[in-house]
Amino acid sequence: MPLTFTENASLRQLNTFGVDQRAARLVEVTDPGDLPEAVAMLAAAPERLVLGGGSNLLFTRDFAGTVLLLRTRGLRVIERSGGTSLVEAEAGESWDGLVRWTIAQGLGGLENLSLIPGSVGASPIQNIGAYGVEMRECFAGLDALDLDGTQQRSFTPGECAFGYRDSCFKKGDGRRWLIARVRFRLPDDWAPKLDYGDLREELERQGIGSATPADVASAVRAIRRRKLPDPAVLGNAGSFFKNPVIGREQAQELLARHPGLPSWPAGQATKLSAAWMIDRCGWKGRREGDAGVHSSHALVLVNHGNATGAQLLALAGRIRESVAERFGVMIEPEPTII
Numbered sequence: 001m002p003l004t005f006t007e008n009a010s011l012r013q014l015n016t017f018g019v020d021q022r023a024a025r026l027v028e029v030t031d032p033g034d035l036p037e038a039v040a041m042l043a044a045a046p047e048r049l050v051l052g053g054g055s056n057l058l059f060t061r062d063f064a065g066t067v068l069l070l071r072t073r074g075l076r077v078i079e080r081s082g083g084t085s086l087v088e089a090e091a092g093e094s095w096d097g098l099v100r101w102t103i104a105q106g107l108g109g110l111e112n113l114s115l116i117p118g119s120v121g122a123s124p125i126q127n128i129g130a131y132g133v134e135m136r137e138c139f140a141g142l143d144a145l146d147l148d149g150t151q152q153r154s155f156t157p158g159e160c161a162f163g164y165r166d167s168c169f170k171k172g173d174g175r176r177w178l179i180a181r182v183r184f185r186l187p188d189d190w191a192p193k194l195d196y197g198d199l200r201e202e203l204e205r206q207g208i209g210s211a212t213p214a215d216v217a218s219a220v221r222a223i224r225r226r227k228l229p230d231p232a233v234l235g236n237a238g239s240f241f242k243n244p245v246i247g248r249e250q251a252q253e254l255l256a257r258h259p260g261l262p263s264w265p266a267g268q269a270t271k272l273s274a275a276w277m278i279d280r281c282g283w284k285g286r287r288e289g290d291a292g293v294h295s296s297h298a299l300v301l302v303n304h305g306n307a308t309g310a311q312l313l314a315l316a317g318r319i320r321e322s323v324a325e326r327f328g329v330m331i332e333p334e335p336t337i338i
Contacts (some may be wrong), residue, residue, distance in 0.1 A: 251263060290303060
């Protein structure tokens with residue numbers, strides 16, 4: 001299918017916040033073979049943006065340049081050896097679609113990441129994670145195209161510089177790469193990862209003892225549906241803030257003052273619960289016009305209908321300031337702000 005073009009395109013249905021902004025030009029690509037042509041068009045644009053599922057960004061203005069809407073499809077097992085299977089997915093595939101497909105192939109490893117919105121191509125950028133698992137644990141490599149139209153190359157896991165909700169693609173020179181397809185190595189000798197208490201409790205509630213990948217995925221979906229709003233019903237981008245990671249000494253002082261604050265070891269540092277701090281500052285369930293905080297999850301900012309991106313960003317700023325004032329910790333947003 002050839003590239004399709006739309007001038008002065010609405011982006012409301014292309015971002016999970018449902019923010020009503022427009023792009024000067026929208027180019028949709030469905031055939032992976034058309035990506036070089038699409039990238040050449042982007043290289044000549046005064047301003048450019050690659051858009052997948054639209055689940056991890058917030059538009060605060062109209063976009064004056066060209067948006068490339070990535071809708072490429074393709075899922076395949078390309079190798080089985082050494083007790084593992086190497087799976088490859090085109091960047092335009094939905095992330096949850098990939099998880100469901102791998103489970104249907106009898107492959108475990110991604111089940112804890114079930115129901116995370118967005119596309120496969122966005123998953124390495126954010127190093128998505130949930131319920132004790134990060135994408136990088138199964139990541140095997142990716143192919144990318146230079147948005148300046150000069151080269152194509154593959155990235156190994158080490159070259160991606162993965163961190164907590166971070167990678168080389170989120171900053172500096174790494175921003176110039178369009179991820180075309182991603183590979184994952186999944187183990188044949190699978191064992192469930194049930195470090196999170198909520199996940200263990202959900203499996204027990206369902207009466208499941210020896211869990212399969214499908215069982216874990218089902219439990220994760222049940223938890224997420226209870227805790228998080230469906231973007232198709234209430235505009236949101238999932239967790240809006242990262243859990244802050246601070247030094248152990250600062251964490252010990254903070255926990256002495258706030259003993260109920262959930263925390264976890266993070267290498268030589270300590271990770272804190274942003275949701276707990278936001279909740280204690282009284283934000284959960286608050287609403288300012290159509291911009292608000294979800295009533296069941298303090299990390300989730302929501303659009304009740306016609307909130308602008310600027311209004312949602314302003315609300316996020318006030319939340320950050322109140323957390324910093326009360327706890328001395330600056331929380332950072334997860335989504336990309338346009």
